Amino acid sequence: xxxxxxxxxxxxARRRTFAIISHPDAGKTTLTEKLxxxxxxxxxxxxVRARRAQRHATSDWLEIEKQRGISVSSSAMHFVxxxxxxxxxxxxxHRDFSEDTxxxxxxxxxxxxxxxxxxxxxxxxxxxxxxxxxxxxxIFTFVNKMDRHGRDxxxxxxxxxDVLGIDAVALNWPVGTGNEFRGVYDRLGRxxxxxxxxxxxxxxxxxxxxxxxxxxxxxxxxxxxxxxxELADALALLEGAGAGYDPAxxxxxxxxxxxxxxxxxxxxxxxxxxxxxELAPPPGPRPSSRGPIDPxxxxxxxxVFKIQANMDPDHRxxxxxxxxxxxxxxxxxxxxxxxxxxxVRLANSTLLMGQGRExxxxxxxxxxxxxxxxxxxxxxxxxxxxxxxxxxxxxxFAPEHFMRVELGLxxxxxxxxxxxxxxxxxxxxQLFTDGGNGSxxxxxxxxxxxxxxxxxxxxxxxxxxxxxxxxxxxSVARWPRGAFDPEIVRHSQLVKLVHDREGRPVLLSExxxxxxxxxxxxxxxxxxxxxxxxxx
Numbered sequence: 001x002x003x004x005x006x007x008x009x010x011x012x013a014r015r016r017t018f019a020i021i022s023h024p025d026a027g028k029t030t031l032t033e034k035l036x037x038x039x040x041x042x043x044x045x046x047x048v049r050a051r052r053a054q055r056h057a058t059s060d061w062l063e064i065e066k067q068r069g070i071s072v073s074s075s076a077m078h079f080v081x082x083x084x085x086x087x088x089x090x091x092x093x094h095r096d097f098s099e100d101t102x103x104x105x106x107x108x109x110x111x112x113x114x115x116x117x118x119x120x121x122x123x124x125x126x127x128x129x130x131x132x133x134x135x136x137x138x139i140f141t142f143v144n145k146m147d148r149h150g151r152d153x154x155x156x157x158x159x160x161x162d163v164l165g166i167d168a169v170a171l172n173w174p175v176g177t178g179n180e181f182r183g184v185y186d187r188l189g190r191x192x193x194x195x196x197x198x199x200x201x202x203x204x205x206x207x208x209x210x211x212x213x214x215x216x217x218x219x220x221x222x223x224x225x226x227x228x229x230e231l232a233d234a235l236a237l238l239e240g241a242g243a244g245y246d247p248a249x250x251x252x253x254x255x256x257x258x259x260x261x262x263x264x265x266x267x268x269x270x271x272x273x274x275x276x277x278e279l280a281p282p283p284g285p286r287p288s289s290r291g292p293i294d295p296x297x298x299x300x301x302x303x304v305f306k307i308q309a310n311m312d313p314d315h316r317x318x319x320x321x322x323x324x325x326x327x328x329x330x331x332x333x334x335x336x337x338x339x340x341x342x343x344v345r346l347a348n349s350t351l352l353m354g355q356g357r358e359x360x361x362x363x364x365x366x367x368x369x370x371x372x373x374x375x376x377x378x379x380x381x382x383x384x385x386x387x388x389x390x391x392x393x394x395x396x397f398a399p400e401h402f403m404r405v406e407l408g409l410x411x412x413x414x415x416x417x418x419x420x421x422x423x424x425x426x427x428x429x430q431l432f433t434d435g436g437n438g439s440x441x442x443x444x445x446x447x448x449x450x451x452x453x454x455x456x457x458x459x460x461x462x463x464x465x466x467x468x469x470x471x472x473x474x475s476v477a478r479w480p481r482g483a484f485d486p487e488i489v490r491h492s493q494l495v496k497l498v499h500d501r502e503g504r505p506v507l508l509s510e511x512x513x514x515x516x517x518x519x520x521x522x523x524x525x526x527x528x529x530x531x532x533x534x535x536x
Contacts, residue, residue, distance in 0.1 A: 008364060016085070016087070016277050017366040026122070031112075031142065076321060109137070111139050116144060117156065126164065133253055139253065142261060145263075146177055146181045146267065147264060148178055169256070170238055171187055172185060172193075173187065173235060193207060259272045289391075293326050293391075299384070303381065307320050319373060322368065322370070329362060331349045346383075379425070398478065401446045405442040412465050416459075419458075429445065431445075473510050476512045483524035494510070
């Protein structure tokens with residue numbers, strides 16, 4: 001048993017599971033593809049472009065992603081780099097899909113925050129950063145698009161600190177910007193890394209390492225006196241600016257290591273990858289109803305953070321994405337499905353690579369395994385060999401947009417009901433009914449309106465249903481807690497009572513102030529803007 005635990009401990013130590021977060025168009029999916037390229041998982045990286053692209057990004061496999069050149073669904077990818085097993089959780093950058101991003105971040109052990117060198121910290125970056133801070137996830141920052149003329153690196157550092165409230169410590173520094181971007185100086189390794197041969201395709205770049213101090217003769221000879229003096233001045237400012245790299249502060253979310261590069265040309269991607277894998281944390285204990293669950297000493301356990309229907313259009317299957325949290329996952333073994341108390345066999349298990357899959361016989365903490373879902377799994381479900389505990393549930397955020405499904409215009413009612421239910425189980429939209437016990441007119445809610453476009457597209461292509469939606473005026477949803485009597489809103493013209501998929505009452509309104517007045521008039525009533533999905 002001790003040898004088995006040692007083996008699991010070694011596997012845990014070599015794993016790095018992280019998500020990449022950014023504002024749309026900062027280059028997140030391009031960086032993901034280039035990391036896969038350097039990791040040997042791809043022969044050629046696929047840039048994220050619309051229909052003109054001959055091939056598409058591995059992480060963007062839904063048809064609507066290929067058509068629009070955007071990421072609208074999370075995906076999981078993996079590769080081996082040196083001694084490390086790397087798991088990348090790619091997330092949608094668009095704010096309309098922030099719920100999917102939040103769930104994916106719960107499955108990550110760290111995050112890479114991508115910053116556009118010209119635009120700095122943008123709105124969605126701030127929002128996702130706060131999610132990482134809420135989850136206590138260490139953040140590493142990659143300033144992208146250094147091959148284009150952007151803002152001064154020192155200004156970008158200052159903005160990260162001022163806007164996000166976290167200390168930024170540059171672990172490398174760019175040599176030139178725009179067309180003059182030639183490389184980076186690695187401050188920890190005391191080495192100049194020069195790049196050449198980059199292009200907008202998928203090929204690797206030529207690299208030249210020049211060891212030595214930034215003001216040493218070797219670096220001066222490689223850069224020339226003028227460029228070497230610029231580098232020396234910038235690094236002198238950094239040295240005098242404050243504290244250096246502190247791993248404890250990074251783990252505490254108080255400091256973010258900063259790197260510079262260009263995902264499009266591959267400049268700086270490999271040095272970033274190698275330093276990140278060295279510094280990023282391996283899987284650690286996870287909070288549960290029984291307390292922290294140690295990844296190396298506890299038997300197998302994991303949780304479902306995503307469900308995706310129709311990944312294989314030919315088979316119309318459903319796949320549950322399971323983050324392994326402890327022990328060894330063995331295909332064919334059994335585990336307790338905590339929510340239902342059922343014993344399930346862990347068969348039909350696969351490792352995921354975007355849309356691609358390969359059978360897996362075993363997996364370890366940090367890995368993401370796809371399980372065939374016959375309709376049993378829900379987001380937030382815990383699987384455990386020993387049973388007796390559940391991992392924390394996922395919050396369901398209040399939608400801000402609502403549409404009524406026009407049933408009279410739909411011919412294929414069974415396909416409609418199946419499609420809405422399956423896509424709601426995925427978290428693509430939230431499903432409500434204008435009546436209790438699951439009966440009544442379906443209403444779909446979304447954080448952002450682009451979710452409705454994805455819903456209609458997927459209903460048409462995957463379920464052959466032409467979905468007709470009518471906008472509703474409501475923009476606020478709250479879940480009643482405590483003493484709630486439906487009669488208090490039955491005749492209200494300003495508040496509408498609906499029920500979510502769990503049968504819980506939800507109040508919809510055009511203004512939060514209407515709901516606040518109701519709460520004020522009924523002291524025993526509380527209105528929450530989140531609900532917990534499948535908490536046990």
